[in-house]
Amino acid sequence: MKQLKMTLASLFMVLSFQGFANDCEDDNAAGAKAEMSIEKSDKDAVYRLIYLSTSEGIVSVSIYDERGTLLLTDRIRNVAGGFARPYNFSGLPSGEYTIQITDASGKTTKTLQYGEASSSETAGRQSELKVNVNALAESTRYELSVLGDRAQPVTVTIYDAQNNRIFSEQIDEPGNFRKVYDLSKVRASGGAFEVTHAGSVFQQPIR
Numbered sequence: 001m002k003q004l005k006m007t008l009a010s011l012f013m014v015l016s017f018q019g020f021a022n023d024c025e026d027d028n029a030a031g032a033k034a035e036m037s038i039e040k041s042d043k044d045a046v047y048r049l050i051y052l053s054t055s056e057g058i059v060s061v062s063i064y065d066e067r068g069t070l071l072l073t074d075r076i077r078n079v080a081g082g083f084a085r086p087y088n089f090s091g092l093p094s095g096e097y098t099i100q101i102t103d104a105s106g107k108t109t110k111t112l113q114y115g116e117a118s119s120s121e122t123a124g125r126q127s128e129l130k131v132n133v134n135a136l137a138e139s140t141r142y143e144l145s146v147l148g149d150r151a152q153p154v155t156v157t158i159y160d161a162q163n164n165r166i167f168s169e170q171i172d173e174p175g176n177f178r179k180v181y182d183l184s185k186v187r188a189s190g191g192a193f194e195v196t197h198a199g200s201v202f203q204q205p206i207r
Contacts, residue, residue, distance in 0.1 A: 034052060034103055034108060035052040035108075036051050036101050037110070038050070045089045045092075045114070046086050046089070047086070047089065047112055047114075048085070048086050048087075049061065049085050049086075049087060050082070051083050051084070053080075053082050053103065054080055054081070055080070055103070055104055055105070056078055056079055057077075058075055058077055058078070059077075059078045059083075059101060059102070059103045060073065060074070061074040061075075061100070062074075062100045062101075062102070063087065064098040064100065065092075065095060065096075065097055066096045066098075071092075072087075078103070089115075092114065093115070094115025095113075095114060095115070096113055097114055098110070099112070129146065129147070129150060129195075129197055129200070129202065130145075130147040130148055131145070131146055131193070131202040131204055132145045132147075132204065133193050133204040133205075133206065135206075135207060136180065140182065141182050141183070141184070142180070142181050142193070142206060143178060144156065144181060144193055144195075144204075145176075145178045146177055146195055147176045148176070150175065150198070152198050153170050153171055153172045154170070154171050154195050154196065154197040155168065155169070155171075155196040156169050156170075156179075157195075157196070158191065158192075158194075159192050160187055160190070160191040161187065161188075161189065161190030163191075166186050166188065167181070167186075188206050189206060190205075191206045192206055193206065
C-alpha cells in the first residue's frame with residue numbers, strides 16, 4: 001500500500017510538471033508578436049499585405065481611411081508561417097489608409113499612402129522649405145541656401161533690379177544645398193533670387 005501511494009504521488013508530480021510545461025509553451029506561443037508589412041504590387045492601386053507568425057488561428061484584417069472609418073474587415077485562417085494577401089484600393093480617394101491586424105498576440109497596425117498626397121500635406125511640406133541669401137565680404141558674391149525635406153528638383157533664377165532674368169539653373173540633387181554665386185559681371189543689386197519648388201515660389205532680395 002505504501003509503495004502504491006508513492007507511485008501515485010510520483011505520477012501526480014510528473015503530470016503536474018508536464019501540465020506546467022505545456023502552459024509555458026502555450027504562453028510563449030501566444031506572446032510571440034506577429035510581423036506584418038505592406039508592399040506595393042506591380043498593378044496600380046493594389047497593395048500586398050504580408051503577415052508572418054508561427055501561431056495558427058483566426059486573423060482579422062481591418063482597413064480604415066484617414067478619418068478612421070472602417071472600410072473592410074477580412075477574417076483569415078492562418079497556418080503556421082503566415083500568409084500574403086492583395087488588397088485593391090481602386091475607386092477609393094487618395095489619402096492615408098490604415099491596415100490593422102488582430103490575432104492572438106494582440107493588434108498590429110501599418111499605414112500606407114494611396115494616390116496623390118492631399119493638398120494640405122503638400123502645402124505643409126512646401127512650407128518647410130527655407131530659402132536664404134547672404135552677401136559675402138566681396139559684396140558681389142552671394143551664398144544661396146535652400147533647406148528642407150525635398151525630393152523634387154528646384155529651379156534657381158536670378159533677376160536684376162529691372163526684373164530681367166540674368167541667370168537660371170535647375171538643382172536636381174535632393175535635400176539641402178548651398179551654393180555661392182558670383183555676380184560681379186552683372187548689376188544684381190536691387191534684384192532677387194527666386195527658388196521654385198513643387199509649384200511654390202520663394203524670393204529673396206539681393207542687397
